[in-house]
Amino acid sequence: MSLAFDLYLPQPSPLHRLDPRVKIVGLVLGTLALLSVHNFWVCLAWVGLNALLLAIARVSLARVLGMLRLMLPLSLMVALSWPIFYPEGTTILFSVWRITITAQAVWHGLALALRLNALAQLYFLLLFTTDQMMLVRSLVRLGLPFEWGLTLAIALRYIPTFAGTFQMIAEAQQARGLRLTQGPWVQRLRAYLPILIAMIITALRAVDHLARALEARALGAHPHRTAYKDLRFTNTDWITLLIGAFAAILFFYLRLTFNFGVHPIDLFS
Amino acid sequence: MLRTAHLTFAYSGSPILCDLSLTIQSGEWVALIGQNGSGKTTLVKHFNGLLKPTHGQVWVGERDTTTCSIADLAREVGYVFQNPDHQIHQSTVREEVACGLRWQGYPPAEQHERLTATLAQFRLTDYAHHPPAILGFGLRRKVALASVCALRPPVLILDEPTGGLDARSADDILTLVAQLNAHGHTILMISHDMRRVAEYARRCIVLQAGRIVRDAPPRDVFADAPLLQQAFLSPPPVTQLAHHLGQPGTPLTPEEFYQGYKRKDL
Numbered sequence: 001m002s003l004a005f006d007l008y009l010p011q012p013s014p015l016h017r018l019d020p021r022v023k024i025v026g027l028v029l030g031t032l033a034l035l036s037v038h039n040f041w042v043c044l045a046w047v048g049l050n051a052l053l054l055a056i057a058r059v060s061l062a063r064v065l066g067m068l069r070l071m072l073p074l075s076l077m078v079a080l081s082w083p084i085f086y087p088e089g090t091t092i093l094f095s096v097w098r099i100t101i102t103a104q105a106v107w108h109g110l111a112l113a114l115r116l117n118a119l120a121q122l123y124f125l126l127l128f129t130t131d132q133m134m135l136v137r138s139l140v141r142l143g144l145p146f147e148w149g150l151t152l153a154i155a156l157r158y159i160p161t162f163a164g165t166f167q168m169i170a171e172a173q174q175a176r177g178l179r180l181t182q183g184p185w186v187q188r189l190r191a192y193l194p195i196l197i198a199m200i201i202t203a204l205r206a207v208d209h210l211a212r213a214l215e216a217r218a219l220g221a222h223p224h225r226t227a228y229k230d231l232r233f234t235n236t237d238w239i240t241l242l243i244g245a246f247a248a249i250l251f252f253y254l255r256l257t258f259n260f261g262v263h264p265i266d267l268f269s
Numbered sequence: 270m271l272r273t274a275h276l277t278f279a280y281s282g283s284p285i286l287c288d289l290s291l292t293i294q295s296g297e298w299v300a301l302i303g304q305n306g307s308g309k310t311t312l313v314k315h316f317n318g319l320l321k322p323t324h325g326q327v328w329v330g331e332r333d334t335t336t337c338s339i340a341d342l343a344r345e346v347g348y349v350f351q352n353p354d355h356q357i358h359q360s361t362v363r364e365e366v367a368c369g370l371r372w373q374g375y376p377p378a379e380q381h382e383r384l385t386a387t388l389a390q391f392r393l394t395d396y397a398h399h400p401p402a403i404l405g406f407g408l409r410r411k412v413a414l415a416s417v418c419a420l421r422p423p424v425l426i427l428d429e430p431t432g433g434l435d436a437r438s439a440d441d442i443l444t445l446v447a448q449l450n451a452h453g454h455t456i457l458m459i460s461h462d463m464r465r466v467a468e469y470a471r472r473c474i475v476l477q478a479g480r481i482v483r484d485a486p487p488r489d490v491f492a493d494a495p496l497l498q499q500a501f502l503s504p505p506p507v508t509q510l511a512h513h514l515g516q517p518g519t520p521l522t523p524e525e526f527y528q529g530y531k532r533k534d535l
Contacts, residue, residue, distance in 0.1 A: 165355070168350070168352075168355050169355045169356075171314075171319050171350075171355075172348075172350045172355040172356045173356065173358075174319070174339040174340065174343075175317050175319065175339065175343055175347070175348040175350070175417075176343055176347075176356065176368070176369035176372065176416060176417060176420070177340045177343040177344070177369050177372040177373040177420065178340065178372050179338070179340045179372070182340075193358075194358045194359075194368070195358075197358035197359075198354065198355060198356065198357060198358040201354055201357065201358065201402050202352075202354050202355065205354065
Protein backbone atom coordinates (compact mmCIF):
# COMPACT_ATOMS: atom_id res chain seq x y z
CA MET A 1 0.00 0.00 0.00
CA SER A 2 1.50 3.25 -1.05
CA LEU A 3 -1.33 5.62 -0.28
CA ALA A 4 -1.17 8.51 2.13
CA PHE A 5 -2.84 6.48 4.88
CA ASP A 6 0.08 4.10 5.09
CA LEU A 7 3.07 5.73 6.75
CA TYR A 8 5.42 2.85 5.92
CA LEU A 9 8.21 3.64 3.52
CA PRO A 10 10.60 0.79 2.65
CA GLN A 11 14.24 1.67 3.36
CA PRO A 12 17.39 -0.42 3.74
CA SER A 13 17.78 0.41 7.43
CA PRO A 14 18.47 -1.80 10.47
CA LEU A 15 15.20 -0.59 12.04
CA HIS A 16 13.24 -1.70 8.97
CA ARG A 17 14.91 -5.12 9.12
CA LEU A 18 14.12 -5.60 12.81
CA ASP A 19 11.37 -8.11 13.60
CA PRO A 20 8.10 -6.17 14.25
CA ARG A 21 7.65 -8.10 17.50
CA VAL A 22 10.89 -6.60 18.86
CA LYS A 23 9.63 -3.16 17.87
CA ILE A 24 6.26 -3.76 19.54
CA VAL A 25 7.94 -4.91 22.78
CA GLY A 26 10.23 -1.88 22.58
CA LEU A 27 7.24 0.37 22.03
CA VAL A 28 5.38 -1.01 25.06
CA LEU A 29 8.46 -0.70 27.32
CA GLY A 30 9.22 2.78 25.95
CA THR A 31 5.64 3.92 26.54
CA LEU A 32 5.65 2.65 30.16
CA ALA A 33 9.04 4.24 30.83
CA LEU A 34 8.05 7.57 29.33
CA LEU A 35 4.75 7.67 31.21
CA SER A 36 6.66 7.22 34.48
CA VAL A 37 8.90 10.28 34.07
CA HIS A 38 8.29 14.02 34.43
CA ASN A 39 11.85 15.30 34.15
CA PHE A 40 12.67 17.86 31.47
CA TRP A 41 16.21 16.53 30.84
CA VAL A 42 15.11 12.89 30.60
CA CYS A 43 12.33 13.80 28.16
CA LEU A 44 14.73 15.96 26.14
CA ALA A 45 17.27 13.12 26.02
CA TRP A 46 14.50 10.78 24.88
CA VAL A 47 13.51 13.13 22.05
CA GLY A 48 17.22 13.22 21.09
CA LEU A 49 17.38 9.42 21.13
CA ASN A 50 14.26 9.23 18.94
CA ALA A 51 15.81 11.74 16.52
CA LEU A 52 18.83 9.44 16.28
CA LEU A 53 16.57 6.43 15.63
CA LEU A 54 14.65 8.38 12.96
CA ALA A 55 17.96 9.21 11.30
CA ILE A 56 19.04 5.55 11.44
CA ALA A 57 15.67 4.61 9.88
CA ARG A 58 16.43 7.11 7.08
CA VAL A 59 13.14 8.93 7.60
CA SER A 60 13.21 12.08 5.48
CA LEU A 61 13.33 15.49 7.10
CA ALA A 62 10.03 16.39 5.41
CA ARG A 63 8.28 13.49 7.17
CA VAL A 64 9.86 14.39 10.52
CA LEU A 65 8.77 18.01 10.11
CA GLY A 66 5.28 16.84 9.15
CA MET A 67 5.13 14.80 12.35
CA LEU A 68 6.34 17.78 14.42
CA ARG A 69 3.77 20.05 12.76
CA LEU A 70 1.04 17.57 13.67
CA MET A 71 2.16 17.54 17.31
CA LEU A 72 2.83 21.27 17.62
CA PRO A 73 -0.67 22.51 18.66
CA LEU A 74 -1.06 19.86 21.35
CA SER A 75 2.51 20.39 22.61
CA LEU A 76 1.97 24.14 22.87
CA MET A 77 -1.32 23.63 24.67
CA VAL A 78 0.30 21.31 27.24
CA ALA A 79 3.40 23.48 27.74
CA LEU A 80 1.33 26.65 28.21
CA SER A 81 -1.60 25.33 30.23
CA TRP A 82 0.36 23.19 32.73
CA PRO A 83 2.04 26.14 34.56
CA ILE A 84 -1.30 27.97 34.69
CA PHE A 85 -3.32 25.15 36.21
CA TYR A 86 -0.70 23.30 38.28
CA PRO A 87 1.60 25.78 40.08
CA GLU A 88 4.31 23.93 42.03
CA GLY A 89 7.61 24.77 43.75
CA THR A 90 8.63 27.98 45.48
CA THR A 91 10.40 30.04 42.79
CA ILE A 92 7.67 32.41 41.60
CA LEU A 93 8.38 33.89 38.18
CA PHE A 94 5.35 36.23 38.15
CA SER A 95 1.75 36.54 39.37
CA VAL A 96 -1.20 37.93 37.45
CA TRP A 97 -4.64 38.11 39.08
CA ARG A 98 -5.10 34.64 40.64
CA ILE A 99 -2.54 32.98 38.42
CA THR A 100 0.94 32.31 39.76
CA ILE A 101 3.60 30.99 37.44
CA THR A 102 6.46 29.10 39.05
CA ALA A 103 9.75 28.00 37.50
CA GLN A 104 9.20 24.35 38.43
CA ALA A 105 5.75 24.32 36.78
CA VAL A 106 7.21 25.82 33.61
CA TRP A 107 9.89 23.10 33.50
CA HIS A 108 7.21 20.50 34.23
CA GLY A 109 5.00 21.82 31.38
CA LEU A 110 7.95 21.72 29.00
CA ALA A 111 8.84 18.20 30.17
CA LEU A 112 5.29 16.98 29.51
CA ALA A 113 5.21 18.59 26.05
CA LEU A 114 8.52 16.87 25.23
CA ARG A 115 7.19 13.60 26.66
CA LEU A 116 4.16 13.83 24.38
CA ASN A 117 6.45 14.33 21.39
CA ALA A 118 8.73 11.49 22.43
CA LEU A 119 5.72 9.15 22.73
CA ALA A 120 4.37 10.22 19.32
CA GLN A 121 7.83 9.75 17.79
CA LEU A 122 7.98 6.20 19.11
CA TYR A 123 4.64 5.27 17.50
CA PHE A 124 5.49 7.06 14.26
CA LEU A 125 8.84 5.27 14.23
CA LEU A 126 7.05 1.91 14.38
CA LEU A 127 4.66 2.89 11.55
CA PHE A 128 7.42 4.48 9.44
CA THR A 129 9.56 1.33 9.60
CA THR A 130 7.01 -1.51 9.65
CA ASP A 131 4.84 -2.78 6.83
CA GLN A 132 1.20 -2.83 8.02
CA MET A 133 0.66 -6.43 6.99
CA MET A 134 3.78 -7.58 8.85
CA LEU A 135 2.69 -5.56 11.86
CA VAL A 136 -0.61 -7.43 11.90
CA ARG A 137 1.23 -10.72 11.34
CA SER A 138 3.45 -9.99 14.33
CA LEU A 139 0.40 -9.24 16.51
CA VAL A 140 -1.03 -12.62 15.49
CA ARG A 141 2.29 -14.28 16.33
CA LEU A 142 2.18 -12.54 19.70
CA GLY A 143 -1.14 -14.23 20.44
CA LEU A 144 -3.85 -12.12 18.80
CA PRO A 145 -6.49 -14.50 17.30
CA PHE A 146 -5.99 -14.79 13.51
CA GLU A 147 -9.54 -13.55 12.77
CA TRP A 148 -8.90 -10.37 14.77
CA GLY A 149 -5.62 -9.86 12.97
CA LEU A 150 -7.33 -10.36 9.62
CA THR A 151 -10.06 -7.90 10.61
CA LEU A 152 -7.41 -5.34 11.54
CA ALA A 153 -5.51 -5.94 8.29
CA ILE A 154 -8.71 -5.59 6.23
CA ALA A 155 -9.67 -2.42 8.12
CA LEU A 156 -6.26 -0.88 7.38
CA ARG A 157 -6.40 -2.08 3.77
CA TYR A 158 -9.81 -0.50 3.20
CA ILE A 159 -9.05 2.97 4.59
CA PRO A 160 -7.69 4.28 1.24
CA THR A 161 -10.40 2.41 -0.71
CA PHE A 162 -13.19 3.98 1.32
CA ALA A 163 -11.51 7.38 1.18
CA GLY A 164 -11.57 7.06 -2.63
CA THR A 165 -15.21 5.92 -2.56
CA PHE A 166 -16.14 8.85 -0.32
CA GLN A 167 -14.54 11.24 -2.79
CA MET A 168 -16.36 9.59 -5.70
CA ILE A 169 -19.74 9.72 -3.93
CA ALA A 170 -19.22 13.36 -2.99
CA GLU A 171 -18.51 14.11 -6.67
CA ALA A 172 -21.56 12.11 -7.83
CA GLN A 173 -23.87 14.00 -5.47
CA GLN A 174 -22.36 17.39 -6.30
CA ALA A 175 -22.87 16.59 -9.98
CA ARG A 176 -26.61 16.47 -9.21
CA GLY A 177 -26.52 19.87 -7.55
CA LEU A 178 -25.64 19.12 -3.92
CA ARG A 179 -23.85 22.13 -2.43
CA LEU A 180 -21.27 21.17 0.18
CA THR A 181 -19.67 24.54 0.77
CA GLN A 182 -22.58 26.94 1.02
CA GLY A 183 -24.77 28.13 3.86
CA PRO A 184 -24.41 28.01 7.65
CA TRP A 185 -22.48 25.12 9.25
CA VAL A 186 -25.62 23.13 10.18
CA GLN A 187 -26.75 23.22 6.55
CA ARG A 188 -23.28 22.23 5.38
CA LEU A 189 -23.21 19.34 7.84
CA ARG A 190 -26.64 18.19 6.65
CA ALA A 191 -25.39 18.31 3.06
CA TYR A 192 -23.02 15.46 3.93
CA LEU A 193 -25.95 13.15 4.81
CA PRO A 194 -26.59 11.94 1.23
CA ILE A 195 -22.88 11.15 0.95
CA LEU A 196 -22.82 9.26 4.24
CA ILE A 197 -25.92 7.20 3.37
CA ALA A 198 -24.56 6.28 -0.08
CA MET A 199 -21.23 5.50 1.62
CA ILE A 200 -22.91 3.14 4.12
CA ILE A 201 -24.80 1.34 1.33
CA THR A 202 -21.60 0.96 -0.71
CA ALA A 203 -19.62 -0.18 2.35
CA LEU A 204 -22.26 -2.80 3.26
CA ARG A 205 -22.17 -4.11 -0.30
CA ALA A 206 -18.37 -4.22 -0.19
CA VAL A 207 -18.45 -6.07 3.15
CA ASP A 208 -20.89 -8.62 1.72
CA HIS A 209 -18.78 -9.16 -1.40
CA LEU A 210 -15.57 -9.40 0.62
CA ALA A 211 -17.08 -11.96 3.01
CA ARG A 212 -18.18 -14.09 0.06
CA ALA A 213 -14.76 -13.73 -1.59
CA LEU A 214 -13.01 -14.82 1.62
CA GLU A 215 -15.34 -17.79 1.98
CA ALA A 216 -14.82 -18.69 -1.67
CA ARG A 217 -11.10 -18.85 -0.90
CA ALA A 218 -11.85 -21.27 1.96
CA LEU A 219 -11.05 -18.93 4.85
CA GLY A 220 -11.27 -20.89 8.09
CA ALA A 221 -11.43 -24.31 6.37
CA HIS A 222 -8.22 -25.44 8.10
CA PRO A 223 -7.79 -24.66 11.79
CA HIS A 224 -3.99 -24.70 11.54
CA ARG A 225 -2.74 -21.82 9.45
CA THR A 226 0.62 -21.31 7.84
CA ALA A 227 1.94 -18.04 6.42
CA TYR A 228 3.64 -17.37 3.11
CA LYS A 229 5.70 -14.58 4.63
CA ASP A 230 6.39 -15.54 8.22
CA LEU A 231 8.49 -13.85 10.86
CA ARG A 232 11.72 -15.34 12.15
CA PHE A 233 13.88 -14.02 14.96
CA THR A 234 17.45 -13.39 13.85
CA ASN A 235 20.47 -12.96 16.11
CA THR A 236 20.18 -9.19 15.67
CA ASP A 237 16.57 -9.37 16.92
CA TRP A 238 17.62 -11.34 20.02
CA ILE A 239 20.50 -8.98 20.76
CA THR A 240 18.28 -5.90 20.30
CA LEU A 241 15.62 -7.44 22.53
CA LEU A 242 18.19 -8.22 25.24
CA ILE A 243 19.67 -4.71 25.10
CA GLY A 244 16.15 -3.25 25.27
CA ALA A 245 15.20 -5.47 28.21
CA PHE A 246 18.41 -4.62 30.07
CA ALA A 247 17.88 -0.89 29.48
CA ALA A 248 14.28 -1.16 30.67
CA ILE A 249 15.26 -3.05 33.84
CA LEU A 250 17.95 -0.46 34.59
CA PHE A 251 15.55 2.41 33.90
CA PHE A 252 12.76 1.06 36.13
CA TYR A 253 15.30 0.14 38.88
CA LEU A 254 16.57 3.74 38.92
CA ARG A 255 13.05 5.09 38.69
CA LEU A 256 11.65 2.98 41.54
CA THR A 257 14.69 3.00 43.84
CA PHE A 258 16.14 6.49 43.33
CA ASN A 259 13.09 8.36 41.98
CA PHE A 260 14.94 8.91 38.70
CA GLY A 261 13.15 11.37 36.43
CA VAL A 262 10.31 12.17 38.84
CA HIS A 263 11.30 15.77 39.63
CA PRO A 264 10.78 18.26 36.73
CA ILE A 265 14.37 19.56 36.91
CA ASP A 266 16.52 17.39 39.23
CA LEU A 267 17.38 13.96 37.82
CA PHE A 268 17.16 12.24 41.23
CA SER A 269 14.90 13.30 44.08
CA MET B 270 -21.89 23.52 -26.48
CA LEU B 271 -18.73 22.08 -24.89
CA ARG B 272 -15.34 23.47 -25.70
CA THR B 273 -11.79 23.08 -24.45
CA ALA B 274 -8.76 25.10 -25.49
CA HIS B 275 -5.29 23.74 -24.78
CA LEU B 276 -6.64 21.87 -21.78
CA THR B 277 -3.87 20.40 -19.67
CA PHE B 278 -4.43 18.67 -16.38
CA ALA B 279 -1.71 17.34 -14.11
CA TYR B 280 -2.11 15.41 -10.89
CA SER B 281 0.78 15.61 -8.41
CA GLY B 282 3.00 16.84 -11.20
CA SER B 283 2.19 14.00 -13.65
CA PRO B 284 0.27 15.13 -16.75
CA ILE B 285 -3.03 13.28 -17.29
CA LEU B 286 -4.35 15.47 -20.13
CA CYS B 287 -2.00 17.26 -22.53
CA ASP B 288 -3.03 20.27 -24.56
CA LEU B 289 -6.50 19.08 -25.58
CA SER B 290 -8.57 21.33 -27.82
CA LEU B 291 -11.99 20.16 -28.91
CA THR B 292 -15.49 21.41 -29.60
CA ILE B 293 -18.69 19.41 -29.17
CA GLN B 294 -21.75 20.89 -30.86
CA SER B 295 -25.23 20.85 -29.42
CA GLY B 296 -27.15 17.63 -30.23
CA GLU B 297 -24.09 15.52 -31.01
CA TRP B 298 -23.58 11.97 -29.70
CA VAL B 299 -19.89 11.61 -29.02
CA ALA B 300 -18.16 8.48 -27.78
CA LEU B 301 -14.93 8.88 -25.88
CA ILE B 302 -12.84 5.76 -26.27
CA GLY B 303 -9.37 4.67 -25.24
CA GLN B 304 -7.63 2.22 -22.96
CA ASN B 305 -7.87 2.47 -19.17
CA GLY B 306 -5.87 5.42 -17.83
CA SER B 307 -5.96 7.31 -21.13
CA GLY B 308 -7.68 10.29 -19.46
CA LYS B 309 -11.32 9.83 -20.52
CA THR B 310 -12.89 10.31 -17.08
CA THR B 311 -10.45 13.11 -16.23
CA LEU B 312 -11.52 14.93 -19.40
CA VAL B 313 -15.27 14.66 -18.80
CA LYS B 314 -14.93 15.71 -15.16
CA HIS B 315 -13.79 19.09 -16.50
CA PHE B 316 -17.16 19.63 -18.17
CA ASN B 317 -19.13 19.75 -14.92
CA GLY B 318 -16.47 21.52 -12.91
CA LEU B 319 -15.41 18.54 -10.78
CA LEU B 320 -11.90 19.20 -12.05
CA LYS B 321 -10.42 22.52 -13.05
CA PRO B 322 -7.73 22.71 -15.73
CA THR B 323 -4.10 23.11 -14.71
CA HIS B 324 -3.61 25.08 -17.94
CA GLY B 325 -6.01 26.04 -20.71
CA GLN B 326 -9.75 26.64 -20.58
CA VAL B 327 -13.04 24.75 -20.60
CA TRP B 328 -16.38 26.28 -21.59
CA VAL B 329 -19.91 24.97 -21.24
CA GLY B 330 -21.90 27.14 -23.61
CA GLU B 331 -20.47 30.59 -22.99
CA ARG B 332 -19.47 29.89 -19.39
CA ASP B 333 -15.90 29.28 -18.34
CA THR B 334 -16.08 26.36 -15.88
CA THR B 335 -13.54 27.95 -13.54
CA THR B 336 -16.05 30.72 -12.82
CA CYS B 337 -19.03 28.42 -12.01
CA SER B 338 -19.79 26.09 -9.11
CA ILE B 339 -20.37 22.36 -9.69
CA ALA B 340 -23.98 22.79 -8.54
CA ASP B 341 -24.58 25.56 -11.10
CA LEU B 342 -23.07 23.48 -13.88
CA ALA B 343 -25.29 20.52 -12.87
CA ARG B 344 -28.21 22.28 -14.58
CA GLU B 345 -26.26 22.38 -17.82
CA VAL B 346 -24.27 19.16 -17.67
CA GLY B 347 -25.67 15.96 -16.15
CA TYR B 348 -23.07 13.38 -15.18
CA VAL B 349 -24.08 9.75 -14.67
CA PHE B 350 -21.32 7.96 -12.81
CA GLN B 351 -20.16 4.48 -13.62
CA ASN B 352 -21.39 3.01 -10.35
CA PRO B 353 -25.04 3.85 -9.58
CA ASP B 354 -24.43 3.10 -5.89
CA HIS B 355 -22.35 6.26 -5.68
CA GLN B 356 -25.54 8.25 -6.23
CA ILE B 357 -28.31 6.23 -4.61
CA HIS B 358 -29.07 7.21 -1.03
CA GLN B 359 -32.83 7.76 -0.72
CA SER B 360 -35.38 5.29 0.64
CA THR B 361 -37.60 5.26 -2.47
CA VAL B 362 -37.00 5.59 -6.20
CA ARG B 363 -39.35 8.57 -6.21
CA GLU B 364 -37.34 10.45 -3.60
CA GLU B 365 -34.10 9.48 -5.30
CA VAL B 366 -35.19 10.97 -8.62
CA ALA B 367 -36.61 14.05 -6.87
CA CYS B 368 -33.60 14.91 -4.71
CA GLY B 369 -31.61 16.65 -7.46
CA LEU B 370 -34.65 18.83 -8.18
CA ARG B 371 -34.91 19.68 -4.48
CA TRP B 372 -31.20 20.52 -4.24
CA GLN B 373 -31.55 22.78 -7.25
CA GLY B 374 -34.44 24.57 -5.54
CA TYR B 375 -37.18 24.06 -8.13
CA PRO B 376 -40.68 25.10 -6.96
CA PRO B 377 -42.80 22.14 -5.66
CA ALA B 378 -45.19 22.18 -8.64
CA GLU B 379 -42.31 22.00 -11.12
CA GLN B 380 -40.62 19.32 -9.02
CA HIS B 381 -43.78 17.23 -9.18
CA GLU B 382 -44.24 17.74 -12.93
CA ARG B 383 -40.63 16.84 -13.73
CA LEU B 384 -40.62 13.88 -11.35
CA THR B 385 -43.80 12.34 -12.81
CA ALA B 386 -42.59 12.88 -16.36
CA THR B 387 -39.13 11.43 -15.65
CA LEU B 388 -40.50 8.34 -13.89
CA ALA B 389 -42.84 7.72 -16.85
CA GLN B 390 -40.11 8.37 -19.42
CA PHE B 391 -37.75 5.88 -17.77
CA ARG B 392 -40.56 3.38 -17.10
CA LEU B 393 -39.92 3.59 -13.37
CA THR B 394 -43.43 4.54 -12.27
CA ASP B 395 -44.12 0.98 -11.03
CA TYR B 396 -40.98 1.12 -8.92
CA ALA B 397 -41.62 4.62 -7.55
CA HIS B 398 -42.10 3.40 -3.98
CA HIS B 399 -39.41 0.69 -4.03
CA PRO B 400 -36.14 1.21 -2.13
CA PRO B 401 -33.61 1.83 -4.94
CA ALA B 402 -30.66 0.30 -3.07
CA ILE B 403 -32.09 -3.21 -3.29
CA LEU B 404 -33.17 -3.11 -6.95
CA GLY B 405 -31.20 -5.09 -9.54
CA PHE B 406 -28.08 -3.51 -11.05
CA GLY B 407 -29.79 -2.62 -14.36
CA LEU B 408 -32.65 -0.88 -12.57
CA ARG B 409 -30.27 0.91 -10.19
CA ARG B 410 -28.40 2.27 -13.20
CA LYS B 411 -31.70 3.39 -14.71
CA VAL B 412 -32.64 5.16 -11.44
CA ALA B 413 -29.25 6.92 -11.39
CA LEU B 414 -29.75 8.02 -15.00
CA ALA B 415 -33.32 9.18 -14.32
CA SER B 416 -32.24 11.16 -11.25
CA VAL B 417 -29.75 13.07 -13.40
CA CYS B 418 -32.15 13.48 -16.33
CA ALA B 419 -34.84 14.91 -14.05
CA LEU B 420 -32.79 18.12 -14.08
CA ARG B 421 -33.12 18.12 -17.90
CA PRO B 422 -29.54 19.10 -18.55
CA PRO B 423 -28.82 19.95 -22.21
CA VAL B 424 -25.61 17.87 -21.98
CA LEU B 425 -25.50 14.35 -20.61
CA ILE B 426 -22.22 12.66 -19.73
CA LEU B 427 -22.38 8.89 -19.33
CA ASP B 428 -19.43 7.04 -17.85
CA GLU B 429 -19.57 3.42 -19.01
CA PRO B 430 -23.37 3.32 -19.26
CA THR B 431 -23.49 -0.33 -20.34
CA GLY B 432 -20.68 -1.73 -18.17
CA GLY B 433 -21.81 -4.80 -16.19
CA LEU B 434 -25.23 -4.90 -17.88
CA ASP B 435 -26.77 -7.73 -19.87
CA ALA B 436 -27.61 -7.07 -23.52
CA ARG B 437 -31.25 -6.28 -22.84
CA SER B 438 -30.61 -3.83 -20.00
CA ALA B 439 -27.79 -2.18 -21.99
CA ASP B 440 -30.03 -1.67 -25.03
CA ASP B 441 -32.83 -0.49 -22.76
CA ILE B 442 -30.58 2.23 -21.28
CA LEU B 443 -29.17 3.31 -24.65
CA THR B 444 -32.62 3.42 -26.24
CA LEU B 445 -33.62 5.90 -23.53
CA VAL B 446 -30.45 7.89 -24.16
CA ALA B 447 -31.19 7.83 -27.92
CA GLN B 448 -34.62 9.32 -27.21
CA LEU B 449 -32.99 12.10 -25.21
CA ASN B 450 -30.53 12.70 -28.04
CA ALA B 451 -33.42 12.85 -30.52
CA HIS B 452 -34.90 15.60 -28.34
CA GLY B 453 -31.71 17.62 -28.72
CA HIS B 454 -29.64 16.55 -25.71
CA THR B 455 -25.91 16.40 -26.34
CA ILE B 456 -24.50 13.02 -25.33
CA LEU B 457 -20.90 12.41 -24.33
CA MET B 458 -20.38 8.74 -23.58
CA ILE B 459 -17.30 6.98 -22.25
CA SER B 460 -17.37 3.35 -23.30
CA HIS B 461 -15.37 0.19 -23.86
CA ASP B 462 -18.40 -1.41 -25.54
CA MET B 463 -17.36 -0.91 -29.19
CA ARG B 464 -20.45 -2.66 -30.54
CA ARG B 465 -22.68 -0.01 -29.00
CA VAL B 466 -20.27 2.82 -29.77
CA ALA B 467 -20.53 1.80 -33.44
CA GLU B 468 -24.28 1.52 -33.24
CA TYR B 469 -25.16 4.71 -31.40
CA ALA B 470 -22.37 7.31 -31.53
CA ARG B 471 -21.96 9.60 -34.51
CA ARG B 472 -18.51 10.80 -33.55
CA CYS B 473 -15.61 9.02 -31.86
CA ILE B 474 -12.80 10.69 -29.98
CA VAL B 475 -9.88 8.35 -29.34
CA LEU B 476 -7.72 9.27 -26.38
CA GLN B 477 -4.29 7.89 -25.71
CA ALA B 478 -2.01 8.96 -22.87
CA GLY B 479 -4.01 12.17 -22.40
CA ARG B 480 -3.96 13.21 -26.07
CA ILE B 481 -6.57 13.03 -28.82
CA VAL B 482 -5.19 10.65 -31.43
CA ARG B 483 -8.30 10.58 -33.64
CA ASP B 484 -11.56 12.49 -33.83
CA ALA B 485 -13.79 11.09 -36.58
CA PRO B 486 -17.06 9.21 -37.28
CA PRO B 487 -17.04 5.63 -35.90
CA ARG B 488 -16.78 4.12 -39.40
CA ASP B 489 -13.53 5.96 -40.09
CA VAL B 490 -12.12 5.12 -36.65
CA PHE B 491 -12.96 1.41 -36.91
CA ALA B 492 -11.51 1.25 -40.44
CA ASP B 493 -8.16 2.54 -39.19
CA ALA B 494 -6.46 -0.69 -38.09
CA PRO B 495 -3.03 0.83 -37.22
CA LEU B 496 -4.70 3.47 -35.03
CA LEU B 497 -6.81 0.87 -33.22
CA GLN B 498 -3.75 -1.25 -32.59
CA GLN B 499 -1.82 1.76 -31.32
CA ALA B 500 -4.65 2.71 -28.96
CA PHE B 501 -5.22 -0.90 -27.78
CA LEU B 502 -8.76 -0.96 -29.16
CA SER B 503 -10.66 -3.57 -31.16
CA PRO B 504 -13.45 -2.82 -33.64
CA PRO B 505 -16.91 -4.37 -33.04
CA PRO B 506 -17.01 -8.16 -33.71
CA VAL B 507 -19.14 -7.73 -36.84
CA THR B 508 -16.58 -5.29 -38.29
CA GLN B 509 -13.75 -7.69 -37.48
CA LEU B 510 -15.65 -10.50 -39.20
CA ALA B 511 -16.18 -8.38 -42.32
CA HIS B 512 -12.46 -7.56 -42.41
CA HIS B 513 -11.56 -11.24 -42.02
CA LEU B 514 -13.88 -12.15 -44.87
CA GLY B 515 -12.38 -9.43 -47.02
CA GLN B 516 -15.68 -7.59 -47.31
CA PRO B 517 -15.15 -4.05 -48.63
CA GLY B 518 -16.15 -1.10 -46.43
CA THR B 519 -16.53 -1.10 -42.66
CA PRO B 520 -19.92 -2.44 -41.59
CA LEU B 521 -20.77 -1.35 -38.05
CA THR B 522 -23.94 -3.38 -37.44
CA PRO B 523 -25.12 -6.90 -38.35
CA GLU B 524 -27.63 -5.34 -40.80
CA GLU B 525 -24.88 -3.47 -42.64
CA PHE B 526 -22.78 -6.62 -42.70
CA TYR B 527 -25.69 -8.61 -44.10
CA GLN B 528 -26.35 -6.04 -46.82
CA GLY B 529 -22.67 -6.07 -47.81
CA TYR B 530 -22.55 -9.86 -47.71
CA LYS B 531 -25.62 -10.10 -49.94
CA ARG B 532 -24.13 -7.66 -52.44
CA LYS B 533 -20.86 -9.60 -52.54
CA ASP B 534 -22.75 -12.88 -53.02
CA LEU B 535 -24.77 -11.45 -55.88
